[in-house]
Amino acid sequence: MTTARANRFTPYLFLAPAALILAVALMYPIGYMVYASFLDWNPSQTIGEAEWVGLRNYVNLWSDAAFLESLGVTLSFTAVVVVIEMILGVGLALLLDRELRGMAVLRTLFILPMMIAPIVVGLMWRYMYHPTVGIFNRTLKSLGFEPIPWLSDGSWAFASVVIADVWQWTPFIFILSLAALQSMPRSALEAARIDGATGWQITLFIKLPLMMPVLIVTALLRLIDSFKVLEVILVLTNGGPGLSTEIMSLRISRTASEFRELGVAAAMSNYLLILLMLITMAMFTYTKIQERRTAAQRAASEEA
Amino acid sequence: MSTLQPKRQSPAFYALLVALIVMSVGPIMLMFTTSLRLNVDIMSDSSSLFFMPTIRNYETALCDFLWYEAAHIDYCDKTFGRALINSLIVATVSTFLTLTIGCMAAYALVRFRFMGRDTVSMTTLLMRMVPPAVLLVPVFGIWSFQFGIDGTLAGLVLAYVALNLPFVIWILQSFISQVPIQLEEAARMDGAGPFQVFFLVVLPLIKPGLAAASIFTFRIAWNEFLIGNALADRDSRTVPVTIVNSITEFNLDWGVVMATGMLLAVPPILFTFVASRQIITGMTAGAVKG
Numbered sequence: 089m090t091t092a093r094a095n096r097f098t099p100y101l102f103l104a105p106a107a108l109i110l111a112v113a114l115m116y117p118i119g120y121m122v123y124a125s126f127l128d129w130n131p132s133q134t135i136g137e138a139e140w141v142g143l144r145n146y147v148n149l150w151s152d153a154a155f156l157e158s159l160g161v162t163l164s165f166t167a168v169v170v171v172i173e174m175i176l177g178v179g180l181a182l183l184l185d186r187e188l189r190g191m192a193v194l195r196t197l198f199i200l201p202m203m204i205a206p207i208v209v210g211l212m213w214r215y216m217y218h219p220t221v222g223i224f225n226r227t228l229k230s231l232g233f234e235p236i237p238w239l240s241d242g243s244w245a246f247a248s249v250v251i252a253d254v255w256q257w258t259p260f261i262f263i264l265s266l267a268a269l270q271s272m273p274r275s276a277l278e279a280a281r282i283d284g285a286t287g288w289q290i291t292l293f294i295k296l297p298l299m300m301p302v303l304i305v306t307a308l309l310r311l312i313d314s315f316k317v318l319e320v321i322l323v324l325t326n327g328g329p330g331l332s333t334e335i336m337s338l339r340i341s342r343t344a345s346e347f348r349e350l351g352v353a354a355a356m357s358n359y360l361l362i363l364l365m366l367i368t369m370a371m372f373t374y375t376k377i378q379e380r381r382t383a384a385q386r387a388a389s390e391e392a
Numbered sequence: 393m394s395t396l397q398p399k400r401q402s403p404a405f406y407a408l409l410v411a412l413i414v415m416s417v418g419p420i421m422l423m424f425t426t427s428l429r430l431n432v433d434i435m436s437d438s439s440s441l442f443f444m445p446t447i448r449n450y451e452t453a454l455c456d457f458l459w460y461e462a463a464h465i466d467y468c469d470k471t472f473g474r475a476l477i478n479s480l481i482v483a484t485v486s487t488f489l490t491l492t493i494g495c496m497a498a499y500a501l502v503r504f505r506f507m508g509r510d511t512v513s514m515t516t517l518l519m520r521m522v523p524p525a526v527l528l529v530p531v532f533g534i535w536s537f538q539f540g541i542d543g544t545l546a547g548l549v550l551a552y553v554a555l556n557l558p559f560v561i562w563i564l565q566s567f568i569s570q571v572p573i574q575l576e577e578a579a580r581m582d583g584a585g586p587f588q589v590f591f592l593v594v595l596p597l598i599k600p601g602l603a604a605a606s607i608f609t610f611r612i613a614w615n616e617f618l619i620g621n622a623l624a625d626r627d628s629r630t631v632p633v634t635i636v637n638s639i640t641e642f643n644l645d646w647g648v649v650m651a652t653g654m655l656l657a658v659p660p661i662l663f664t665f666v667a668s669r670q671i672i673t674g675m676t677a678g679a680v681k682g
Contacts (some may be wrong), residue, residue: 098586099504106497106557113554114519117530124529134537183408194409196668198416203660203671205615207632208653211639212419215426215646221434223422259416260675267676316523319617319632323639337525341618350529357526364521 118361125354131344138351145355155356157331158339165246165335166314169253174307176254177261178299182291184262185269195266198259206256210323213252214239217324242332245325249333252320257313261306268302269295301378308371315364336360420657427650434646449651472652474627475634479656482545482630483614486552490609491602493553494560495568499590501561502568503576519558524618527555532622543625551623552613560605563674567601568594604674607663614659631656 120135125145129138149155188194201209216223217238225235238248272295280290296303318337321327327334327342334342336356344353426434428445451458454476455468531551532542541547571594579593595602617632624633635652638644664671 099500102496102500102504102586102590105493106561109493109550109554110519110557113531113550114522114527114557117527117534118522120530120534121526124533131532135533180412183405192668194413195672196664197413199668199671199675200420200661200664201416203611203664204420204657205617205632205653205660207615207617207635208423208657211635211649211653212423214639215650216419216422221646255415255419263672264676267672312521316525318523318525319615322617323636337523337618340525341528344529344532345622350533354529357529360523361526364523365518368518368521 121354121357124351125358127351127354129350129354130348131350132348141351145352146358149352149355149359154331154334155339158334158336159359161246161331161334162315162336165250165253165317165333166311168250169257169314170307170311172250172254173258173261173310174303176258178265178303180258180262181265181269182295185266195263198262201256202260206317206319207323209252209256210320213248213255213320214324217248239325240329242329245329245333249321249324252324253314253317256320257310261310264302264306265299268299272298304374305371308367308374312364312367312371315360420661423650423657424654426646427654429647431645431647449645449647450655452648453651453655471629471634472631475629475631476655478545478624478628479614479630479632482548482552483610485545486549486556486613487606487610489549490553490556490560491606494557494605495564495595495598495602496590497557498561498564498568499594502565503573520562522555524555524616527551528618528622531619535623542623543628545628547623548620548628548630551619552609552616555616555619556609556612560609563605563608564598564601567598571597600670600673603667603670607667607671608674610663611660615656 124135124138126140126142127135127138128141128144129135184191184194215221217225219225219235219237219240222238224238228235237244239245276294276298277290280294285293316337317335318341321333321335321338325333327338337360340353340356340360343349343356425445427449428447429443430446430448433443452469453472456470456473535547535551536542539547541550575597576589576593579589584592615632616630617636620630621633621636624630629637631652635649635656638652639649
């Protein structure tokens with residue numbers, strides 16, 4: 089009797105610490121943020137002293153040119169980065185999916201950029217982009233070209249942060265696509281080869297469609313993560329020159345610490361969160377649909 | 393004649409491989425070599441590939457750990473040394489806590505069928521996407537006005553545990569669901585309680601998953617800047633915060649900054665070499681298996 093009751097409560101016992109921490113340090117802050125976004129609040133006040141301003145923060149943001157610009161920068165950064173990384177990562181995976189002795193070493197080297205701190209990645213690239221002693225401008229100079237204003241010109245700065253991010257995160261796509269390729273049923277490839285398909289045809293009509301579920305999840309994961317990029321850009325350009333590389337995360341942190349408008353920063357965070365929520369929901373729905381479809385297919389093939 | 397070895401790849405393939413390796417490791421090597429040069433040497437116009445490596449930059453950064461007197465240091469700036477210790481404490485403690493709490497939760501989610509399991513999985517997944525920047529304002533407000541733990545290492549640990557838990561639960565779930573339930577039933581037959589089953593049967597079986605999860609957690613806690621910057625005061629700064637503070641100085645000493653960056657990069661690099669297989673498993677667990 090007692091064991092039965094113990095068993096009934098065990099799951100809650102196992103879950104309790106995690107639930108407590110998540111409630112206190114994640115759910116509560118998010119709720120707090122939603123509440124704060126309706127306030128006119130600066131860091132010297134406690135939240136109780138802040139004035140309730142309703143939806144003003146949300147409405148004002150849409151006429152705030154700096155916010156709109158940073159929203160645009162965020163969206164274009166995310167789009168550019170995800171597209172380039174997907175093409176490069178998937179392409180490399182298709183190229184390198186061979187019997188190769190050093191593959192394990194290669195993969196280890198490729199994940200290094202993802203593992204080291206974004207701050208350090210920013211440092212390395214800032215040094216390489218240095219106007220006079222950086223390796224890029226040194227090389228350009230020794231080849232007789234004009235130096236490039238990597239970080240001091242708006243559009244070059246945008247390109248520079250994109251390059252740094254592509255360097256850091258293409259391996260992620262590469263590794264996931266490689267895993268997808270290697271878990272592929274060999275029989276399908278064999279069958280295509282026997283039927284006389286060329287390498288290109290196999291890639292295009294068999295490999296890519298079979299990889300598609302993984303690729304979509306990968307792209308969505310990368311999409312979500314690219315909204316979180318902050319440190320690399322902070323170290324490289326700090327959002328400048330002008331607002332050319334000021335992504336939302338950076339704008340939020342500056343609004344909170346420099347302009348001391350916590351309510352506005354919270355409203356911005358809320359917009360960002362809603363955006364990410366939509367993407368995550370899309371991902372979740374997609375995997376659910378996919379699961380259901382494979383289950384249905386399996387059931388159908390078992391019946392047949 | 394290439395026909396002698398039909399399986400040999402073309403030279404272009406190897407050229408591509410070499411180029412890729414150079415591209416991915418090159419910047420890290422460049423940082424390493426820069427950290428071994430003096431600032432005057434770095435800033436000089438002549439770029440020489442050959443130089444006398446020196447560990448002076450590391451001596452400057454780590455001056456309070458030196459057991460000898462380094463001749464070139466006039467004034468010892470203890471900021472970095474202190475930050476290094478803070479980072480080590482915060483990252484280790486939060487990794488340990490996250491893992492303990494996370495794998496218990498993951499186990500409950502996988503093994504016990506009770507109301508709301510799907511909702512919990514869904515919430516876990518939703519939580520995974522919350523960017524640190526979104527937590528910046530509320531964490532700052534709550535930690536300093538309500539909990540009164542801003543500027544303490546405990547405050548940082550709490551924030552990082554919360555930040556990492558969803559991901560750890562998510563990853564460990566996929567490992568635990570592969571443990572055959574018969575093993576647990578057998579243990580229960582032999583009279584083991586739920587906690588014994590968990591600690592003595594399940595945990596040893598999911599060691600690879602634990603390794604992956606702990607590396608990911610440690611990495612986040614060790615590398616995180618934004619929340620660390622908002623919460624820390626002078627004495628509880630972590631390494632990323634000190635590095636960012638030091639690069640805003642006008643006269644940047646690239647040698648020393650690169651040395652501190654290198655020190656920050658060393659633990660993750662070591663983990664990568666020791667446990668790359670587990671890391672890759674952890675990375676692919678969510679996406680490839682679904």
